[in-house]
Amino acid sequence: MLRFLASSIGVTCAAALALPLAAPAAAGSAAPPTTGRTAQAEAYASGSTQSLPLVPLAGDRGPGEQGVSRRDVRHFSLVGVVWDDPDAELHGRVQVRTRATATGTWSGWQELETHNADHAADPGTPESTSVRVRGATAPLWVGESDGVEVRVRAEGAAGARAQSDDGAGSAAPATSPLPTGLRLELVNPGEDIPRAGDATEIPALSSAETERELLALGTGALTEQQKAKPHIGPRPSIVTRRGWGANEKLREKKFVYTKKVKVAFVHHSATGNNYRCSQAPSVIRSIYRYHVKSMGWRDIGYNFVVDKCGKIYEGRAGGVAKPVLGAHTLGFNSNSMGIAVLGTYGSKKPSSAAVKAIARLTAWKLGLHGMNPRGKTYLKSGGGNLYRKGKKVRLNVISGHRDGFATSCPGRKLYGKLGTARKTAAKYQGR
Structure with missing residues (x-):
């Protein structure tokens, strides 16, 4: 018998270790409209997004420069830039500075990672071809702020030069125009509002308990060989979507599954490292809102998120033990899962936790899917900049994002720790 019950509203995954999640309960009668301070308070509690169009800057030095002049705005904590065509690339630099609400001081200019198209649904899938999908930079966590200024300079404009996470410049045509429809997205994650009776964490289980539960549920995850000698690590504690405060009204209601999980792709979120672990739920809510409302995806792209203190969070809805189709590694989302470590790990070492x-x-x-973390396997490419569509690619069972797509993700410092992760995971499996 399952130990945990799903909440009657939203989607938790406490009861979804092997069963489809229940759809959110129907909403009750609509509340009367609110205005003024009450409306602002409610928007802050549930989260909101401000979208500001970028315009040519006063005194700019050419058509390749756009931005938003310094201004007061409503509270926000995460910032990104989006544009109309998801297939268009932004060759250049995106810089932002913000004013902290608590102190009133302005930050220095901070860079946004412009090459974010590699975190996406596979080409030709319904999620990737939706009219709502837009191109975007990676989002940046800046903490609670109430002022902003942004400038975008095309490659070649004012000496701009795209930078990799190693600090090396990447060449691009000097005449590359900026994408059309550039907009600044300011995301307010809303407040943490715990609700009595909601399951907010899936507790850990031992390997034996995990095996017994799977067998009792009849998931088919264990083959005859695995039943004789299972290699399933203990189930770790996982903070549910309810636990980090996901607003289930944002995402699409239905779930989409792949056949199994053969590869785990490790990412960094590229949102910066200036967050406290207590803020991780707010960062995840911000990324979720950015992925859905700003970028037009059906849900957050990652299947799981890990913070720098080692806490694990449920990502895309559909069941933590199920093979939920994500939008994390362009070309290789089928039969895989995506794990994002909150932070930027080009020059910063990830924590041991x-x-x-x-x-x-x-x-x-x-x-659960019979895979050895130290092994290799094959995935068929859905198309990308490293492998043509249909090509069978041999990959590590635990791979970095850059193994499936030409990208700096998950940052060279985190990528360098994947060997340690493979070895430790195999030990947890008893190999």
């Missing part, structure tokens, strides 16, 4: 969490999570989830 985060690397251990990757190992614990993959030992369990890959074990």
Whole structure:
């Protein structure tokens, strides 16, 4: 018998270790419209997004420069830039500075990662071809702010030069125009509002308990060989979507599944490292809102998220033990899962707690599908800039995002720790 019950509203995954999640309960009678301070308070509680069009800057030095002049805005904590065509690339630099609400001081200029198209649904899928999908930079967590200024300079404009996470410049045509429809997205994650009776965390189980539960549920996840000698790591504690405060009204209601999970792709969120672990739920809510409302995806792209203190969070809805189709590794979302470590790890080392969490999570989830974390397997490419569509590619069972797509993600410092994660995950599986 399942130990946990799903909440009657929204989607938790406490009861979804092997069963489809229940749809959110129907909404009750509509509340009367609110205005003024009450409306602002409610928007802050539930989260909101401000969208400001970019315009040519006063005194700019050419058509390749757009931005938003320094101004007061409603409270926000995460910032990104989006544009109309999801297939268009932004060759250049995007810089932002913000004013902290608490102190009134302005930050220095901060860079946004412009090459974000590699985190996306596979080409030709319904999610990727939706009219709502837009191109976007990676989002940046800046903390609670109430002022903003942004400038976007095309490659070649004012000496701009795109930078990799290693600090090396990447060449692009000097005449590349900026994408059309550039807009600044300011995301307010809303407040943490715990509700009595909601399941906010899926507790850990031992390997034996995990095996017994799967067998009792009849998921078919264990083959005859696995039943004789299972290699499934202990299920780690996982904070549910309800636990981090997901607004289930934002995402699409239906769930989409792939056949199994053969590969775990590790990412960094590229949102910066200036967050406290207590703020991780707010960061995740911000990314979720950015992915859905700003970029036009059906849900948050990652299947799981890990913070720098090693806490694991449920990502895309549909059941933590199920093979939920994500939008994390363009061309390789089928038969895989995506794990994002909150932060930017080009020059910053990931914490040992985060690397251990990757190992614990993959030992369990890959074990459910009979995969050895230290092994290799094949995935068929859905199309990308490294492998043509239809090509069978041999990959590590625990791979970095850059193994499936030409990208700096998950940052060279985190990528360098994947060997440790593979070794530790195999130990958790008893190999």
